[in-house]
Amino acid sequence: xxxxxxxxxxxxxxxxxxxxxxxxxxxxxxxxxxxxxxxxxxxxxxxxxxxxxxxxxxxxxxxxxxxxxxxxxxxxxxxxxxxxxxxxxxxxxxxxxxxxxxxxxxxxxxxxxxxxxxxxxxxxxxxxxxxxxxxxxxxxxxxxxxxxxxxxxxxxxxxxxxxxxxxxxxxxxxxxxxxxxxxxxxxxxxxxxxxxxxxxxxxxxxxxxxxxxxxxxxxxxxxxxxxxxxxxxxxxxxxxxxxxxxxxxxxxxxxxxxxxxxxxxxxxxxxxxxxxxxxxxxxxxxxxxxxxxxxxxxxxxxxxxxxxxxxxxxxxxxxxxxxxxxxxxxxxxxxxxxxxxxxxxxxxxxxxxxxxxxxxxxxxxxxxxxxxxxxxxxxxxxxxxxxxxxxxxxxxxxxxxxxxxxxxxxxxxxxxxxxxxxxxxxxxxxxxxxxxxxxxxxxxxxxxxxxxxxxxxxxxxxxxxxxxxxxx
Numbered sequence: 001x002x003x004x005x006x007x008x009x010x011x012x013x014x015x016x017x018x019x020x021x022x023x024x025x026x027x028x029x030x031x032x033x034x035x036x037x038x039x040x041x042x043x044x045x046x047x048x049x050x051x052x053x054x055x056x057x058x059x060x061x062x063x064x065x066x067x068x069x070x071x072x073x074x075x076x077x078x079x080x081x082x083x084x085x086x087x088x089x090x091x092x093x094x095x096x097x098x099x100x101x102x103x104x105x106x107x108x109x110x111x112x113x114x115x116x117x118x119x120x121x122x123x124x125x126x127x128x129x130x131x132x133x134x135x136x137x138x139x140x141x142x143x144x145x146x147x148x149x150x151x152x153x154x155x156x157x158x159x160x161x162x163x164x165x166x167x168x169x170x171x172x173x174x175x176x177x178x179x180x181x182x183x184x185x186x187x188x189x190x191x192x193x194x195x196x197x198x199x200x201x202x203x204x205x206x207x208x209x210x211x212x213x214x215x216x217x218x219x220x221x222x223x224x225x226x227x228x229x230x231x232x233x234x235x236x237x238x239x240x241x242x243x244x245x246x247x248x249x250x251x252x253x254x255x256x257x258x259x260x261x262x263x264x265x266x267x268x269x270x271x272x273x274x275x276x277x278x279x280x281x282x283x284x285x286x287x288x289x290x291x292x293x294x295x296x297x298x299x300x301x302x303x304x305x306x307x308x309x310x311x312x313x314x315x316x317x318x319x320x321x322x323x324x325x326x327x328x329x330x331x332x333x334x335x336x337x338x339x340x341x342x343x344x345x346x347x348x349x350x351x352x353x354x355x356x357x358x359x360x361x362x363x364x365x366x367x368x369x370x371x372x373x374x375x376x377x378x379x380x381x382x383x384x385x386x387x388x389x390x391x392x393x394x395x396x397x398x399x400x401x402x403x404x405x406x407x408x409x410x411x412x413x414x415x416x417x418x419x420x421x422x423x424x425x426x427x428x429x430x431x432x433x434x435x436x437x438x439x440x441x442x443x444x445x446x447x448x449x450x451x452x453x454x455x456x457x458x459x460x461x462x463x464x465x466x467x468x469x470x471x472x
Contacts, residue, residue: 002040003187003208004180005033011169012041012143016104021140023130023166027152028173029295029316030242031209034145035110037173045106045141047099048072048092052114054245061115061122062088069095085125093133096140106141113151123155127162148246150290174295176206177361178468184208189216194464195408195445196220199341202353203228205317210235221341228326229336236330239322246294252278252287257314260297261323264352265380265387266311288312303381303391304432311380315356324349354406355389358443361467365443366392368466369400386427397436400460401428405444418453425457443467 002009015022026034039046050068053060065088066081073095082088092107099105109115109126116122126144134140146152149172156163157170176184182197192200199220204210213234214223227235243250243257259276260267267275269288278284291297296316301307314320325346329336340346358365362378369392376394381387390402401424405411413421425438439459442448448461 001187002037003184004176005037005173008037008171008173009041011171012038015141015168016045018104018141018168019138021134021137021142022168023134023163024141024143024169024171025152025156025167026143026145026171026173027149027157028147029149029175029207030147030246031207032173032175032295033208034147034173036208038108038110038143038145042106042108042141042143045104046108047105048095049108050110050115052109052111054111054114056114056117058117058120058122061117061120066091073098085120085122089125089129089133092129096133096137101137101139104139104141106143108143108145110145112144112146112156113148114146116151116155124162127159130166131162147294149294150247150286153293174206176208176211177364177471178206178357179364179470181206181211182468184211185214188212190214192220194468198354198357198406198445198464198467199350200224201357202317202350203321204235207318210238210318221338224341225335225337228321229329229332230334235318235322236326239319239326247287247290249283249287252283253291256284256287256291257296257319258323260291260312260314261320263313265382265389266300266313268309268311272312300379303377303379303393313356315360317353317356320353350406351404354445355404358402358404358467359390362390362392363471364467364469365390365402365441365462367469367471368462369441369460371396372471381428381432383427383431386424388424388428391428392441393434394436399428399434399436399438400441401425401438402441402443405442407445410446410449411442411444412449412451413453413457415453418457421457 012024015024026038028034048068050065053064056064062082069076069091075098076091076095079091082091130142134142144156178197178201181201185192185197196219200214200223203224213227227233243254247253255276255278256272259272262275273280273284292299296314296319297312298315299310299312301310325340329340366372366376371394374394374396376392379391380389381391388401389404392400392402403421421440425440429438440457442458442461445464447463448454448458
């Protein structure tokens with residue numbers, strides 16, 4: 001059963017109704033469910049599937065291709081292993097030509113970047129296969145898929161050679177949101193309340209592969225303890241393994257990720273260079289962009305700033321958790337997270353990650369505000385005297401400054417908190433010179449006590465359940 005992915009499924013199914021051949025690229029970070037989605041939607045139409053071998057040589061990939069072709073048709077049982085990709089695609093053409101014409105047939109090439117080894121000419125031959133063979137037919141759907149999102153963007157999505165403007169669909173598969181995460185956990189018999197699901201999401205994010213790992217009857221804290229801190233835990237070394245599998249210069253990417261993790265609010269490019277002690281060159285820029293393309297980091301322009309003042313932040317939940325907690329406490333064994341999760345350092349971390357989760361769920365917050373149809377610019381803002389992590393600047397001349405709090409009980413705005421919120425509004429208006437109405441919106445786990453301070457400054461208040469709403 002597929003959870004969510006309605007738009008992606010619609011795009012994939014649409015290709016089966018087309019009267020011409022279709023080329024589809026599916027990309028996204030590793031473990032996000034790309035292969036599962038394609039196989040489930042096209043389970044009756046796939047006639048050939050090739051999955052690239054991680055770190056395989058050209059010879060390994062060709063041998064693997066040959067084995068998959070023999071599995072697809074007994075006609076190739078005694079054929080020799082192709083010597084290069086020209087021969088390999090020649091065999092694939094022969095196989096396709098031998099199939100009955102009419103119904104759509106799907107060719108699925110998974111982990112495309114792993115197959116395209118150096119000097120193999122795989123990409124060039126594939127371009128020719130599509131342009132010379134597939135486009136001459138009306139009944140093919142070719143799906144190329146890859147976890148190395150940076151490769152997919154550069155060589156497939158933004159291809160300037162034989163695949164330029166050839167793609168029928170580009171599908172970037174993203175992590176589950178909280179609504180989809182809850183549905184996924186429930187489908188596996190995992191019944192947790194919204195607070196516990198957010199606790200789990202803070203560590204695992206919305207990555208389906210990770211969300212398969214909690215066990216029925218475990219609390220969120222117990223699951224994190226077992227997966228991240230027990231000896232042999234499934235996720236104790238996931239950060240290193242994923243980076244090695246995605247990036248050829250993985251140590252450079254790791255260094256940049258660690259530099260991004262030093263700031264909860266985001267860093268300027270020059271600040272990142274300083275903290276990582278890396279030279280400002282093409283390798284640095286490429287690695288930073290690859291982290292963004294692969295879904296590990298985000299680049300954004302603070303409200304009222306220019307492009308050169310862009311901030312970068314690490315947004316992948318497990319990467320943040322690994323750097324902050326798994327690495328420093330990896331040798332302390334079972335029960336580590338049970339001891340750590342209520343300590344002050346975790347409270348601060350939880351608050352920051354909750355803010356990050358809210359930022360990822362702006363669409364849900366806009367739905368709660370009943371402004372889904374109003375265009376807005378969503379960003380952060382700071383002037384050194386005050387800071388707002390989520391600004392929703394709307395086209396109806398109204399601005400919501402969102403204050404997000406992760407507490408295990410109802411949040412209370414005391415006198416200090418009241419002054420802090422008032423100062424944010426005053427400084428924001430002074431700094432941006434905005435003419436529209438500026439209001440405070442609270443997003444909390446269990447609501448805000450409606451005392452005098454609340455009524456003096458808060459315009460809207462929403463609890464965490466608003467983040468679990470389904471949005472179109």
